[in-house]
Amino acid sequence: MTLSSNGMLIRTGILAVIVIVVVAFFWFVVGPGPLDFAGGKTVAIAAYSGANPTGVPVEFAKDDLVTRGRYLTQAADCQACHTTEGGLPFAGGRAFKTPFGTLYSPNITPDRETGIGTWTDADLLQAIHQGISRDGTRLYPAFPYAAYTYLADADVLAIKAYLFSLPAVHNAPPANSLAFPYNQRWLMAIWSFLYNPDQRFQPNAERSPEWNRGAYLAEALGHCGDCHTPRNRLQALDNHRKFAGTVVQGWRAYNITGDQDTGVGAWNNAELTSYLSTGHATGRGTASGPMAEAVDLSLAHLSATDHAAIVAYLRSVPAIPSPDLPAPKAEPAPAAPKLGTPAGIDSRGQKLFAGACAGCHDWTGVSPLSPLATLTGGRAVNDPSAANVAQIILLGALRQTIQGVSIMPAFGSAYSDVEIAALANYVVARFGAKPSAITAEEIAELRRMQ
Amino acid sequence: MFDATATRAGPTRRTFLKAGAAVGGAFLLGFHLPSAMAANAETTVFAPNAFIRIDRQGKVTLIMPQVEMGQGIYTTVAMILAEELDAAFDQVVLEAAPPNDALYANPTFRIQVTGNSNSVRAFWLPLRKAGAAARALLVEASARIWQVDPATCRTDSGEVFHDASGRKASYAALVEHTAGLTAPADPPLKSTANFKLIGQSLKRLDTPDKVNGKVIYGIDAMPPGVTFATLAACPVFGGKVGHVDDSKAKSLPGVRQIVVLDDLVAVVGDHMWAARQGLEALKITWVEGPNAAVSSDDVWKQLRAASEKEGVTARSVGDATGALSKGELIEAAYELPFLAHATMEPMNCTVHLTADSCEIWVGSQVLSRAQAVAAKITGLPLEKITVHNLLIGGGFGRRLEVDHIDKAVRIAQQVAAPVKVVWTREEDIRHDVYRPVYRDRLSATLSGGRIVGWKHRITGSSIIARWLPPAFQKGIDIDAIDSAADIPYDIPNLSVDYVRDEPPAMPTGFWRGVGPNNNVFAIESFMDELARKAGKDPVAFRRDMLGKAPRLQAVLDLAAAKAGWGNPLPPRMGRGIALQTSFGSYIATVAEAEVDEAGEIRVRRIVSAVDTGIVVNPDTVVAQVQGGLIFGLTAALYGEITIDRGRVQQSNFHDYRMLRIDQTPAIEVHLIKSGEAPGGIGETGTTAAPPALGNAIFAATGVRLRRLPIDRSLLAGRKVG
């Protein structure tokens, strides 16, 4: 055995180790991209045989730039994050409480001092695609640039045209309050290097135009994964578990994979479409919290073809079960208050329900007043963490539906943690498939996150 | 004449309220004695005074000077009048008094007002005299016909009898013979032993039509052609309307008109739904004005600072300063929040304004003020303003204000048709006239188990100074010091002073229980603290200092006995006592409460012993105390209005909570028989509940609550043996 062959072996060995480390690194730390599950070959848009999946649906193609920009702005749901409750749209300042501190969304109206009035096209493209602000500072990935990076340049510029058509609002949001080391923005460069592919959407040559449009809507514009895909330790999406559900700001974003019992695999297309477009599907429940907001501000405004495209795309996502979730129970609870609640549930919950809830939701859980208020069949009451039920009780629900405003009042300010925990557990026990045991301490924690 | 029971769809019914057999229910006839009729009143109608009218058919009409808001006052007033008149009670007809301060002013306040639990107290003698005078006249008329001595005649159930000759005459038959007779100024009154009605639990006259939906409240008035409006006033008190974008609202079906005034915006529609939809569709920018930045923190900071200042002395006995300088000084401060009234009937007022007349349908506790405010806005003379005072779906002091009438009349000035202005519950909570925040600083010294030195400083808004300026004298608000300056305990050295401090941004007003609420809570909580310091039982401690208040001592003994004071209770349960002499009544209340490990409170039982003097209708008194206690429990457990950026943060029953039936304790009310003049009762329970509950919670947990509403987090996790 020669020295050189020995050296070869060592080199090969080292190389193998490096390869293994690198592969492991990419597998475990970086993980797959959001569209990798689909397999197949991606091609440049120009090379794709079907219609261009970017831009607005054909029926809007002839609209002017600003109108197209508005459609895309809605599809990208910019308003939700860049508006405070009761504040002017896009004027920023909405707080995002993270475990590391609080972030505030910037003003993206064309105000020259506090907004983006002086930004060039290139500035905005750089921010949206690379997460780098005009002054070179790195943006936190609370701004979903790892998704927006897939946006076509033309779409970004249409969004800009729309934003610049709006009235300038002078509003300087508060400064972020992040603790060290999270206040070190340069660290985001490393994060970006790992997690932002910085590439535009490329159609999958082996998938239908509808699928590709759906992928563009769900991944580049709608950034569904930002809520529905669990994150790794570095706060990047863990696409090994794509769309399997996670918790965002105290709300549980449920599993939207094709899993039969715990995802949306059992939903038919009409149900999915109805849920996306109205935030409600008979027998499947009503969107609340951030999802309700996403529906009202974004999804409800999309065209029917776009809804269908998202549904087609969703259907292709591999099923992953959520082991802690039961298959939803759909049958109504008994009309008699004394029946239908498992023993051992804090009796306070029933009393509170009788006083504040039964008038609208009924003892059966099927609201005589509004389909939106029907509890049975919904995922929230079939979630033994009771997180979303508790959140809705705390914060209420405000739906801007096409039919008008629909409101569930927020009980948080006048009801104690103990009461809300008891009530949430009662609701889950009575209307869901599996009882919950949320505690007053957890309710207090949910309040802190607001 | 408009009959509010008539609706656009229903048949017109003109109904009187008949005792016993209710035919229908609307007290809305107003005062109708047309001038032609008055001219020959001698022969057709016997109307000896402003409260009684008897016609030749024998119909006895009793005019109600006080408004019915649930307290049963119509029945009580009718009983007092009918007692002295000796009318057949099942045949009297009630009529609401029209606005007229000269005839119907409340003797205490000199204006037409129902409030301060004083209807019976204030009208007890005037009504008895009115009844007795009418009776004397009828007796005199019959005595003349029969040519007998009036003293040999007697009356019973609407008839005069001359037993010696076996003759009798009905009041109806005597009407025409009363001409020319003058009523005696000081007619003899019945002795209490001869009362036939007073003291009996008679059925209320207003309730039969309240079980079948026929009763007409202000909100139910439907004059022909009525339109419906709802309004939004600037969410910050003192703010103005900036700009209104009505492009979307205008085009909604059913929306008729958008009225923009200086301080409010209203939408008029074909029905309330259209008006509400219209209002929601408006984009209103407000000019928020000077209060735009005020928060509850600012309110408390200001109040606490003010309570450090010297106040105006309201009462001083002995040498308080000297007595407080000897021995251990025990000090505590108590705080009460803003409260909204939240009457179940939201604020509303219906107005039909024409060039030379104004007709108003409303429920008001201040009828003549209701008329006056409309006159002031419209420039019409008083006699052109007709006010139909309808039944009231809860007053509690809220309808002592006329802001809802003011707003409705100003809106009506812009609307060609009659307009009914109904506030949403949100508007009702956010534009109330709030029970003020108060801070009470108390200090005392003890010796030999008794209080020897006492100082009480009350700091808060003066409602009286705004509401009844002539009664605000020398810096003292008589309401704010009520039940504090006249503290019933025998304390040799005491001083009570008052600091007037008007909170920023918030209008303040009377709220059921008024001044005594604050003072009784502070004093009775502090008494409990002192009892512990003195090492004495809270009942015994109080009792020893009631030597000069035997009536209070008697109710204390009764309440303690009925409540089983001293009997052991399981862990985490406690009893608390509270005494009061407010509103001319003597009340002792024992609350029994349980506090669980999470700090949640269950009020198990409340026992009140009440000496309110002569009781006109015992069942009504019991009902008022029961209801008042629940009102007070709601405040103690949940009541608080807070502000942020000048805006009231509560809006409806989900965030301004009310006690519900499942939280209601067993309540016992024991009345003491008394021959003393009647006391007030409507507000007493409200005043009693919070300190009794606070003291019970202390007994259960050892946690002293010095602030309302009760902060349950202070009670959480307390391990109690």
Next chain:
Amino acid sequence: MINLRINGDMRAVDVPGDMPLLWVLRDILGLTGTKFGCGIAQCGACTVHLDGIPVRSCLLPVGTIGERAITTIEGIAETPNGAKIQKAWLDLEVIQCGYCQSGQIMSATALLNVTPNPDDADIDAAMAGNICRCGTYVRIREAIKQAAKSV
């Protein structure tokens, strides 16, 4: 036109289908016995029956009622349990201002319709949605029990 069966009569109303029944009853049909208290199903003042079941009319879109029979406080005396409840209410002098009582009576009647002999827990469950600011709860409980015993 929407056709409604109210207290046994057919009424046709020309209103939008999303208009809550409460305002149709009060402002269109003049049936003012049904009361507005909160508008958000928190107080029960607006309670009516649909086929004998209690419903908050303040949030009930009139267009969704269809064939179901509406009973309001004006018609409740025609039902045996309604009459019993009304009588007990007067016998025990439950009422104070009365504003909440239409709703209380409708809820109490509905309770007796399904539970002829309610215990305290039944009463709590059925009545806790009805707020009474005057605090008549103690008597409401007693009156329901008395009505249940009456024939």
